[in-house]
Amino acid sequence: MNKIDQLFRQKKNILNIYLTAGFPQRDDTVPVVLELEKAGVDMVEIGLPFSDPLADGPVIQHSSTAAIQNGITLQKIFQQVREIRKQSEIPILLMGYLNQMMAYGEEAFLEEAARSGADGLIIPDLPADFYNRHYRQKAESLGLKMVFLISPQTGEARIRIVDEACSGFLYVVSSASVTGNKAAMQTEQQAYFRRIRNMQLKNPTLIGFGIHDRHTFETACQYAHGAIIGSAFIRTLEKPGSLQQNIQEFIKTIRS
């Protein structure tokens, strides 16, 4: 069984941490993921640094720019995922943009992602219907989960379409924002989370964007199967001091 499906069967209140591959240093991807696992994180989302990340805010964009300058490449990231797989069974998602996938060759990209040991993909600018037409068969035959996003503006009919194309889990974007916006968990957002919970969707859900501390994480867990933290973790990686210690301390502030 795919590691993501297995995780959702076994656990509640899932903590998924986003990291940018090749950041803060090119070869930090493997140690950061292993440290996250040690700290009790359930799943990781490894960002493929892109020059023009439309869905991301300044914090993740900055980390991507730095990682590209560090010399990270898709080939190196696949190697890093292979390295993680030798030492860990943690579910791994790769998050990148469609242009990177096209430049690599779509089929080759999907094959290499699966071969390296990744369990699923998030491509925020890949529309669900385009995925169904062009890549779904291939991704499913490789056993890759494809995670799609919905936002507070997504209408009910559209949510059903996205949920149908989606596998692994549905990524519930907390508010109308790019990543790193802290205005999550207002009353109206909670009404939206409740609405999604009551829709009886095919996929489990994780809430992301704006989750940055214990309070926002726990609130998200009330409405979904867990949450994703990105920008707040990237900021942690930039703090002075030991990477290991900073990661352990950060995760402790989210859940202990």
Add this chain to the structure above:
Amino acid sequence: MNYNPDEQGFYGEFGGAFVPEMLYPNVEELQQNYLKIINSDSFQTAFKQLLKDYAGRPTPLYFASRLSKKYNTRIFLKREDLTHTGAHKINNTIGQILVAQHLGKKSIIAETGAGQHGVATATVAALAGLPCIVYMGETDMERQAPNVARMRMLGAEVRPARSGSRTLKDATNEAIRHWINHPETYYLIGSVVGPHPYPDMVARFQSVISEEMKKQLSEKTDCDHPDKIIACVGGGSNAAGAFYHYLDNEKVELIAVEAEGLGVDSGETAATTQTGSEGIIHGSRTLLMQNAEGQITEPYSISAGLDYPGIGPLHAFLFKNRRGTFMGATDREALDAAFELTRLEGIIPALESAHALAALKKIRLKPDETVVVNLSGRGDKDMETYLKYLNKDQ
């Protein structure tokens, strides 16, 4: 051949709407309404009235006799430089501000490179009484200071884009991010780029250029079409407008001129068709400049309006199907062409348009041919650059 996009906004394999889900509702709202709105009588009446009384259309089709003599052919200039705000950009912004009003939008955002689209957007936002934010690369803000001042005087807030090369590409990224954070705003895109329906909608608004050209040519010559139309291409909106009513007429050669910057092989260029490959930029599948990893390359041109690393999907389609002739002009060639036009005809062109003029030296022209160069804008905003080179040359 069909040059209209299909329902999903594809010109062949190019186009579409590849946007994060957070933008899907905005884009879908526009997709479902734009044709209905712009085909309505009330829209058409208001649009035509504003084009005529506010923008100053029709713009003249000027027979450039001294330029014609020099190149031993018959050259007309379509004078988009004579519109209100000084460039073709006003055609599109008038159209889109009316669409925004029809959709009940209360604020406007835009991106700009040279500032011409920013000024045109700030102008129509003032006209409509809507607040307006324009994103502009920090580098462009420095080299196009007069346009920044104009936008501010018109009441727009100009926000610097500080990522990447701090030019048009980055301003576009920032505008799209702002749109994600404020889905209630109307994003007024300045060229035939972006997710469907923008490329088609902007081309339709700019098609007034070739519509007038047809009529004016039949008045001035014995034929309603030229043998060649030359236009510069960054994103490609003035070219799309100049080509639009001739796309199906194979007798007309459509010549698109990109900015080669310091040279195609110099690494300092914006010549997308010569150095680019297929990919996704700003929500549409098209040709763009990128490395093997799919990282989008920083473009360069002396002209802030042309240093964009992609072209619109219609142009990618024209390029791939060889309906369009794509070529380039370097910074130097554009400057020489600008000085030549100024001295021969007393018209100072925008640096963008100067790239189109530079093509006259590079193509084979016959004495009995009719050539239209789309003079997309005037050169006031580029005076500082021109003076720098003028002083250097003398």
